[in-house]
Amino acid sequence: MAQGRIRKLIRIPPVSLTEFALIDRIRARSRGGDGIVLGIGDDAALLQPLAGHWLAVTADTLNSGVHFPPETLPADIGWKTLAVNLSDLAAMGAAPAWGTLALSLPHADAAWVDAFADGFFALADAHGWRLIGGDTTRGPLSLSVTAFGQVPHGRALRRDGAQVGDDIWVSGTLGDAAGALKLWQDNGLDVTRPAADADVEFLRQRLLRPTPRVELGLALQGIASAAVDISDGLLADLGHIAAGSAVGADVDATRVPLSGPLRAVLGMAGAQACALSGGDDYELCFTAAPGRREDLQRVSARLGLRLTCVGQTTAGSGVSTGRDDPGAGYQHFA
Amino acid sequence: MAQGRIRKLIRIPPVSLTEFALIDRIRARSRGGDGIVLGIGDDAALLQPLAGHWLAVTADTLNSGVHFPPETLPADIGWKTLAVNLSDLAAMGAAPAWGTLALSLPHADAAWVDAFADGFFALADAHGWRLIGGDTTRGPLSLSVTAFGQVPHGRALRRDGAQVGDDIWVSGTLGDAAGALKLWQDNGLDVTRPAADADVEFLRQRLLRPTPRVELGLALQGIASAAVDISDGLLADLGHIAAGSAVGADVDATRVPLSGPLRAVLGMAGAQACALSGGDDYELCFTAAPGRREDLQRVSARLGLRLTCVGQTTAGSGVSTGRDDPGAGYQHFA
Incomplete structure (x- = not known):
């Protein structure tokens, strides 16, 4: 994944942290885990999915002022960003495994990122979900997670299985x-x-x-x-x-x-x-x-x-x- | 993945298309393909990865005015959004397979989405890459793709393998x-x-x-x-x-x-x-x-x-x- 793709097409005010330093702060909080052959830091992560399982994949974005009040504290934003995605995996009956985070931030702010990570990784660690990649860009506050879970063949909870009389x-x-x-x-x-x-x-x-x-x-x-x-x-x-x-x-x-x-x-x-x-x-x-x-x-x-x-x-x-x-x-x- | 998560926390001007209709326009362009057990439309997609392969996962975001000139035509934005991610898979030696798109749009605009899809799917179809999920939200123009590729065990191109004298x-x-x-x-x-x-x-x-x-x-x-x-x-x-x-x-x-x-x-x-x-x-x-x-x-x-x-x-x-x-x-x- 990109390590530093902020293109200075337009004037950007001076910031306290570079994108690289921001990513490092997040990377330092991510952990290895089952099935991770290669984690954050190359062009892509490498994963070994479980045999006999399907991969469940979901993606949800939260935008400031649309999906949460703009004044919401970063730790709460971090928690909720992951929670809405793990909820989709739960609805499929899938065990949380890995995922990516695209974080768009108006200012590179170490304290904000650290607090965000507190909430995000508290929930990730509780479920053994591992961050294996992502991207940090300059822009209005927006958070997109793509989360992967694993579910044994034929055991997923779909929307199309209800029978009359259930x-x-x-x-x-x-x-x-x-x-x-x-x-x-x-x-x-x-x-x-x-x-x-x-x-x-x-x-x-x-x-x-x-x-x-x-x-x-x-x-x-x-x-x-x-x-x-x-x-x-x-x-x-x-x-x-x-x-x-x-x-x-x-x-x-x-x-x-x-x-x-x-x-x-x-x-x-x-x-x-x-x-x-x-x-x-x-x-x-x-x-x-x-x-x-x-x-x-x-x-x-x-x-x-x-x-x-x-x-x-x-x-x-x-x-x-x-x-x-x-x-x-x-x-x-x- | 979410089908309609635009929360009206703040006043949003009337739009010509609902989020559901936008997603339907994109979904209509996505295709089935190898390994897709369940595509767009449930809480998560279900995929069957290839045996004997690692999954390569990368995520990149493009923001308007940061990663491309704001006036860039939507078809060109669509192409580039996917191209930068397929490029990361290429750099790992992985064959493109599937992925998700998080699309944040200031206005729900059918013509814009259709033109974006023209560029996006032209490249996707050329490489057999299939969109299997995503999210559409209201916000400043921003596009995040998480792309998955597959590479046989031990054949990935990593950054850490160069030898002195190469x-x-x-x-x-x-x-x-x-x-x-x-x-x-x-x-x-x-x-x-x-x-x-x-x-x-x-x-x-x-x-x-x-x-x-x-x-x-x-x-x-x-x-x-x-x-x-x-x-x-x-x-x-x-x-x-x-x-x-x-x-x-x-x-x-x-x-x-x-x-x-x-x-x-x-x-x-x-x-x-x-x-x-x-x-x-x-x-x-x-x-x-x-x-x-x-x-x-x-x-x-x-x-x-x-x-x-x-x-x-x-x-x-x-x-x-x-x-x-x-x-x-x-x-x-x-």
């Missing part, structure tokens, strides 16, 4: 990040410091430090019939399963799991609206045959993670909500 | 793109239309449509001892081989291959300066034992590509130029 499940609680964003938009939340109110602080953490459900994705291999991560809101993302699998989806809005803090801060109606249409929680939504409920209860208990059945797939199309009697599928674990 | 080679001619850039900076070149002067037009094409030396990289497996692509200038990039291999490099500046158009437009001194320190040509610089000269002559003839020996590696360190008697290594093919 249960629809979600992990954790929904709407928390959207609730925090709403508070921020209403000038009721400072994302740069802990909130005095414990409920607000809970929501702030859910927005800034989402937990990619990697272990859940791995546990769902062989259990779930389809899966997505919830980045754009339950209804929108479940819609991808419905479209991909050619089924309908009936969701009972009253069963969508809401956190206590979200209800306390926004009230029931506001909380429910966030949970149905808000993104950024990075929980998983998946389908499974009703015969897998006991398996899922065990997964929930083992991971200490709430799994909630919020509806069923149907012979129709699209996603509908608000049925008063959503059938016998309701389950609520953990 | 010949130093470069492909093609150097400095052409830097010459074009200099003309542009001096207001002597309009990058958006063909130049009336044939020499200037040659240089313009070299800047806008660099040819990644993919076939050369593959041919150098087993012949070259080390390789880099020249993105930052011969002296800088050869310096990576010298440092990585713990050797010195003596370059005879008078042997660095210059095109006729570059000499015609800039004169010999100007041309030589561009060739030594200008980047953006994306030619390969590599080392090989003197015993491989005949092999390289055959490669040059087969590919119809000029290969020039410009010096030798030494027991010293760093890169030096200007020796009057660079030794017996001079060869000039094609």
